[in-house]
Amino acid sequence: MRRPLFSLIVALFVLFAPVSAFAVNPDEVLADPALEARARTLSAELRCMVCxxxxIDDSNAELAKDLRLLVRERIRNGDSDEAVLNYIVSRYGEFVLLKPRFSVRTVLLWGAPVLLILAGGVSLLVFARKRAGRPTGSKLTPEEQAKLSELLEKEPSARGGRD
Structure with a gap:
């Protein structure tokens, strides 16, 4: 039973793993390899608004194709990488970037993980300190206290000669 299931999973992985490699159509590729490399780098930084x-480099959506063509057109026109990104962000907003820029609007996004880790550490420290001051167990009953006192008062020789 395990072997056929494993074979099916491997077959599906092999069939669908290269799907993202076919997202960029041959008619979109720039003739100059250096410009194409820049276009691929920029495309990998932009989010497909559909998916x-x-x-957009991995997506087969029509909007992703339009954005890939736009990136290549701007590169062909001589725009720098930053100018291309700024142009697309001006049209689609910061959400189009897979890795948002650090700005006043994204401070919480970038700072939240650090703040959560610090808050968790402080909480653990406070909890551990509170717990360290508490006595463990319960108090002895008067009978148990009397028996303990009796045992402690006996001489070591009375306890079996062990010392």
């Missing part, structure tokens, strides 16, 4: 968890 939202893929870059």
């Amino acid at each position: 939202q968890n893929q870059s």
